[in-house]
Amino acid sequence: MTFEYAILGGGVAGLSLSSFLDGKAVVLERQDTVGGLSRSYSMNGVDYDIGPHIIFSKNKEVLDLHSTMVETNKIRRSNQIVFKGRYVKYPFENDLAALEPTDRDYCLQEFLNNPYENYHGSNMLQFFLSVFGEGITHLYLQPYNEKIWKFDPSCMDTQMVERIPKPPREDVIASAQGVATEGYTHQLYYHYPAKGGFQTLVNEYKDRAEAKGQDVRTSVNVRSLEKQPNGWKITTDTDEVYAKQLINCIPIHELFKLLSPPAEIKSTLDRLLYNSIYIVMVQVKKDTIGEHFALYVPDKDVVFHRLSKLNYLGESYCLPDGGSTLMAEVTFRPNSYLATLSEADIVDQVIDGLVKVGFIEREDILDTQVKVERYAYVIYDLDHRKNVDVLLSYLEEQGIRSAGRFAEFEYLNTDGVVERTLKLARSLNASTPAD
Ligand SMILES: Cc1cc2nc3c(=O)[nH]c(=O)nc-3n(C[C@H](O)[C@H](O)[C@H](O)COP(=O)(O)OP(=O)(O)OC[C@H]3O[C@@H](n4cnc5c(N)ncnc54)[C@H](O)[C@@H]3O)c2cc1C
Incomplete structure (x- = not known):
């Protein structure tokens, strides 16, 4: 048979997309278990994820969906920064009183009298300096970001940080005086599956897709992709799959191993970090x-x-x-x-x-x-946007759509991934009549 859609990858992107699509889809996943980065594992009876995957979102539609599709615990944030042997409540600027007095005063004074304030930062480090001042940047934001990114924040662009709001002056002053305030309030409460780890949510997407008649296959090794006049022929270790449309939800580096791009596209791919x-x-x-x-x-x-x-x-x-x-x-x-x-x-x-x-x-x-x-x-290095746009446009020209964290090469959490698969499914459902 010919499917309407072949979806490469059975992570949250591929599974959610297949569950939203009206046309018949086949999901091809390389591993023996679906989930990708959102998989859970077990250790002596305790389920855990690849980094605890909490459920939160600014997108109400996605938040409502994810917090109700499986049974969840609603949890109040209690995150701390461990700084010079002290616990400082997250976010750092909302608990300056927890610092030793010299650090507290350094952070507060530089925040209130910030010579970088009027510059629009053109890289991550400049952004931190202009929004938070030198004290908070040098004591916490710069070393922490260097540590997580393993890349200098002055060589990263502002795509990730530009939506961080400037903390209100009165909150930072109050925090230095020991008055409790909260920052990033959209993350103050979050949900987490009551049991089974984040895999529970992944499995629910799979169940919903299968209940709709979608074909989710695991342990599939895709060997080649061939464009044909009416769609795509996908050759796996065991058979051939035909589909009118191809949607990529696997990391872009893995997709390109199945294509033969021109040299300049290959070298653009090699520059993604x-x-x-x-x-x-x-x-x-x-x-x-x-x-x-x-x-x-x-x-x-x-x-x-x-x-x-x-x-x-x-x-x-x-x-x-x-x-x-x-x-x-x-x-x-x-x-x-x-x-x-x-x-x-x-x-x-x-x-x-x-x-x-x-x-x-x-x-x-x-x-x-x-x-x-x-x-x-x-890694949002300074050339990230330019390079990713070139690669995604090339794929579009080949008739391949992309959805997902490493397929689109964006810092997307599961809510961001699902926001995009919902949008894509709506547009495909509107343009492709269901069987
Ligand atoms: C440390 C960490 C913490 C995170 N914390 C959170 C959090 O708290 N909350 C949250 O919402 N999100 C969190 N995320 C993000 C979340 O994991 C991702 O947004 C989401 O899992 C991405 O889903 P995806 O389907 O786009 O990609 P992936 O999960 O990468 O799925 C891609 C799939 O493609 C498969 N694949 C690869 N190559 C092939 C091939 N050749 N053929 C077939 N299949 C193939 C893979 O096996 C995989 O299953 C976190 C991520 C990390 C790394």
């Missing part, structure tokens, strides 16, 4: 972190940038005999020094960091696990 990630899980006998979920660690002597305590997500994420399940995240650029270390080295460095910051004692460790994802974070 991204980070990979190690997720290091550590289960320990005690809980030394208190009622907090995510801890941000700008200290460069500690290898991970973020530590999460999964107990905070609800009862089913707690170990039956007490203790806690910790998740440390370590980003690295492919082919960089960190990429040459073994998984065992990374686990050792994470444990050293946990001990150094005082989060655990070595003798309390129960178990460890590690996962690696190649495509984790898009």
Whole structure:
């Protein structure tokens, strides 16, 4: 048979899109389990994601959908920045009183009397200086961003940060005086699946797609894509699939392995930058972190940038005999020094960091696990927009549409991905009559 749509990739993009489309679609996923970056794994009965995938959105339609399609716990944010041995409530500028007095006054004075204020920052570092001032930038934003991106913020553009609102002066003044205020209020409450990790939501998209008659296939190795007069022939290890339209939801680098682009397109692709990630899980006998979920660690002597305590997500994420399940995240650029270390080295460095910051004692460790994802974070280097536009236009010319985080090469969370698949499905449903 000929499908209306062949969708490459069974992550949130491919699955949500297939569930929204009216025409008959086949989803081709390489792994034996759907979900991609939104997959969950299990460790001694505790389910965890590749970085805890919380459900939040500024888009009400997507937020309503994701917070109701599976049973969720509604959770109030309790994130802290670990700075010089102190806990500073996130976002940093809303808890300046937690700093030692010299740091507090440095941040406040430079925020109130900011010589960069009237410049429109043309890169990420300049943006931070103009919006937050030198103190908050140099003590926290710059080192933390250098750590997560493994790339200098002065060589990154402002696409990611330009929507960050300037904190109100009165809030920052109040925060320095110890009066509680909240920043980024759209993330103050979030949802998380009551059990099963984020995979529950992924599975629900798959179920909805299949209930509609869509064909979701796993363990499929696509060998080639061939454009034909009436659509596409997709050759896999086991058969041939025919579809009138092709939609790409796999990382753009993986798609281009199946195409034969001209040299200048290939060299544009080679200029896209991204980070990979190690997720290091550590289960320990005690809980030394208190009622907090995510801890941000700008200290460069500690290898991970973020530590999460999964107990905070609800009862089913707690170990039956007490203790806690910790998740440390370590980003690295492919082919960089960190990429040459073994998984065992990374686990050792994470444990050293946990001990150094005082989060655990070595003798309390129960178990460890590690996962690696190649495509984790898009880096918005200064040429990102130009390069991505060239590549996506080339694909459009070939008749290939793109949807998803690494397919579109944008920093998209699942809500952003689904916002785009909803829009794409609506336009395709309007232009393609259902069978
Ligand atoms: C550390 C981290 C934390 C995050 N936290 C959150 C969060 O808190 N909240 C949130 O909403 N989002 C979060 N995200 C973002 C979220 O993971 C992504 O937005 C989402 O999973 C992207 O879905 P996707 O389908 O576009 O891509 P992917 O999940 O990358 O899916 C692509 C799929 O294509 C498959 N594939 C690859 N090559 C081929 C091939 N040749 N043939 C067939 N299939 C192939 C892959 O196996 C994969 O299943 C986080 C991401 C990371 C890395």
